[in-house]
Amino acid sequence: MIAIIDYGVGNLMNVYNALKKLDMDAVITGDKKVIDNASAIVLPGVGAFKDAMDHLVEHDLVETIKDNASKGKYLLGICLGMQMLFDKSYEDGQWEGLGLLEGEIVRFGDGLKVPHMGWNELHINKPHPLIKDIRDGEYVYFVHSYHLDPKYFDDVLLYTDYGVKVPAVVCKDNVMGMQFHPEKSSDTGIKLLQNFKELIK
Amino acid sequence: MLTKRIIPCLDVDKGRVVKGKKFQGIKDVADPVELGKFYSDQCADELVFYDITASHEDRDIFIHIVEDVARNINIPFTIGGGIRSVEDFRKVLLAGADKVSVNSAAVVNPQLIKQAALRFGSQCVVLSIDAKRNQKGSWDVYVKGGRENTGIDAIEWAKEGQRLGAGEICINSIDTDGVKQGFDLELNETLSSLLTIPIIASGGAGNMQHFSDVLNCGADAALAASVFHYKEIAIADLKEFLHKENLPVRRCL
Numbered sequence: 474m475i476a477i478i479d480y481g482v483g484n485l486m487n488v489y490n491a492l493k494k495l496d497m498d499a500v501i502t503g504d505k506k507v508i509d510n511a512s513a514i515v516l517p518g519v520g521a522f523k524d525a526m527d528h529l530v531e532h533d534l535v536e537t538i539k540d541n542a543s544k545g546k547y548l549l550g551i552c553l554g555m556q557m558l559f560d561k562s563y564e565d566g567q568w569e570g571l572g573l574l575e576g577e578i579v580r581f582g583d584g585l586k587v588p589h590m591g592w593n594e595l596h597i598n599k600p601h602p603l604i605k606d607i608r609d610g611e612y613v614y615f616v617h618s619y620h621l622d623p624k625y626f627d628d629v630l631l632y633t634d635y636g637v638k639v640p641a642v643v644c645k646d647n648v649m650g651m652q653f654h655p656e657k658s659s660d661t662g663i664k665l666l667q668n669f670k671e672l673i674k
Numbered sequence: 675m676l677t678k679r680i681i682p683c684l685d686v687d688k689g690r691v692v693k694g695k696k697f698q699g700i701k702d703v704a705d706p707v708e709l710g711k712f713y714s715d716q717c718a719d720e721l722v723f724y725d726i727t728a729s730h731e732d733r734d735i736f737i738h739i740v741e742d743v744a745r746n747i748n749i750p751f752t753i754g755g756g757i758r759s760v761e762d763f764r765k766v767l768l769a770g771a772d773k774v775s776v777n778s779a780a781v782v783n784p785q786l787i788k789q790a791a792l793r794f795g796s797q798c799v800v801l802s803i804d805a806k807r808n809q810k811g812s813w814d815v816y817v818k819g820g821r822e823n824t825g826i827d828a829i830e831w832a833k834e835g836q837r838l839g840a841g842e843i844c845i846n847s848i849d850t851d852g853v854k855q856g857f858d859l860e861l862n863e864t865l866s867s868l869l870t871i872p873i874i875a876s877g878g879a880g881n882m883q884h885f886s887d888v889l890n891c892g893a894d895a896a897l898a899a900s901v902f903h904y905k906e907i908a909i910a911d912l913k914e915f916l917h918k919e920n921l922p923v924r925r926c927l
Contacts, residue, residue: 483794484768490745520795586894588797588841590872592719592924593676612677612924614750616772616797616841635676657750657772659714 475673476511479503480532483519488551491656495663497670505537513673514541518553522562522578522619525553526570535571542573547647547673555643555650556621564619573648575624585636588618593633593653595641595661601630603644605668613641613658613665621652675922679719679895680885680909681874682902684709685726686755689735692726693903706739707746713902714749716909717926721747722775722897725755737769744770752800763790767798775800775844778817781824781831784838791839799842800874801835803828805861806848813847813861820848829864836871843869844897846876854880857888857896866892882907882915889921 475492477485479501492499492515499515500507508514516538518525529535542548550558559570562578570578581587592612597604615633621640623629631642642665643650649669655662685692690704700712710721723743725736733756740753753766754775763774774794780786780801791799804820805813805828813828832843845865847858857878866873872894879885879898888896901907910926917923 484770486768487744487770490770491748519797520793586870586872588871589676590797590842591676591679591894615676616750618796654750657748659749662748 474511475499475513475515476508477501477515477517478508478534478538480525480528480534482525482528483517485517487654487656488515488517491663491666495667495670497666503532503534505534508534508537508541511541511546513547513549513669514538516548516550516554516557518551518555518557520553522553522556522564522570523566523568525557526568529557538571539573542571542648545647547669548573548649549669550648550650551656552617552652552654555652556617556619558643558648558650559621559623562619574628574643574645574650576628577622577624578619579622580619582636588616589620589635589639590616592658593635595631595633598629598632599627601644602672603649603668604630604642604665605671606664607631607661611661613653613655613661615639615641615653617652677719677922677924678889678893678916679874680717680912680916680923681720681722681895681897682713682718682909683722683724683876683897683899684903685724685899686736686739687726688732689739693899707742710743710747710751713909714747717913717924718749718909719895719924720749720772721751723751723753724775725753727756737765740766740769740771754800754802758786760786760789760793763794763798767794771798773798773800773842775802777802777804780835781815781817781826784834787835787838787840791841796839796841796871799840800844801832801840801842802844802846803832803835804846804848805858807858816848820851828861829868832865832869836869840871842872842874844874844876847878850878851876852900853878854901856880856884857893859887859891862888862893863891866894879907882912885912886916886919886921889916890919
């Protein structure tokens with residue numbers, strides 16, 4: 474059973490529906506016991522970094538997520554949920570993230586329209602089961618104003634170009650993230666979630 | 675490369691899409707989910723569902739439509755029409771919408787943009803502006819479905835919308851809307867050069883070249899209704915055309 478973490482931000486139904494469609498047994502929960510017993514964790518997120526981290530703290534879920542990740546349980550962060558896996562964000566200040574992966578979340582440079590909004594091409598940086606059957610040049614739907622500046626580009630499986638190389642899918646051991654919305658990225662998004670399903674089996 | 679977006683707009687009244695001719699290969703053209711799926715399969719980049727229901731009671735039907743669309747279609751979609759408060763934003767976002775478009779209500783209360791952006795993030799706040807040329811060579815903002823001139827300068831209002839936290843501007847030209855002679859290129863070019871958030875051009879699409887023209891002059895996306903609903907242009911064909919015009923688009927492969 475997959476725990477989609479409910480910490481009081483945004484709509485989680487779209488992610489839930491996408492997993493259900495792939496016959497994945499998912500539950501939306503903020504209950505530590507349920508999360509501890511889950512076979513994998515999905516951390517969604519929309520809105521502002523600080524606000525989302527504050528909500529995780531208020532729901533007393535920071536340690537739960539960290540503990541489960543350190544035990545080797547698969548954890549997938551989506552959009553802001555991916556950004557929160559990293560050390561630090563510079564979105565309207567400086568805020569600490571979960572620190573499960575190394576890197577910082579920074580603003581796009583000048584001269585670009587922000588948010589980076591729409592369908593952009595994926596490029597392969599490193600093969601991995603999570604990105605199985607994804608071809609260079611497939612499109613997914615992005616919407617974000619800040620992007621990951623990773624400490625190790627080796628943690629990046631797929632990236633896209635928007636002024637800089639923008640990490641799109643990251644993975645280090647059991648911790649993984651997608652900057653775009655797989656649940657809104659048509660067939661390519663479904664394929665990635667299907668790969669996630671295979672991986673956590 | 676980030677692609678230019680093509681967005682069909684579906685007007686919904688009492689839970690049914692209001693439109694014209696019959697489509698082949700689609701059973702119920704007036705069903706928002708069926709038609710939305712049809713466009714999604716043609717590689718539409720996003721969808722807009724516009725609630726034109728007049729009565730308050732019927733608005734609940736619309737929320738169910740939003741939920742239904744969210745369950746069945748996996749491309750982003752925007753909800754517009756009758757959004758007046760942060761609570762209205764919350765309802766449609768919880769039902770599964772990705773973005774919410776505000777128009778008249780934001781003119782009456784610009785803080786609505788800011789409040790919604792702070793609460794739900796800029797990415798989901800689309801400021802929709804109905805603009806009409808005046809005799810001074812600029813554009814005025816109209817409200818109430820284009821019936822009332824506010825006297826507000828449309829360019830200034832778009833800039834203010836961006837400052838307040840809108841993540842996108844949908845600019846609808848009243849002059850070109852329904853005329854099918856092309857989008858207002860000057861308006862789109864002006865806005866695009868002055869703003870740092872994406873622009874959606876709306877009003878005036880008559881043929882494929884019109885899309886190419888407006889996307890070439892700075893618009894990030896182009897929205898249309900009747901050319902798609904009346905099958906004058908198939909989105910898959912339009913994407914191929916734009917690709918041949920060297921515009922970055924997500925093609926149906």
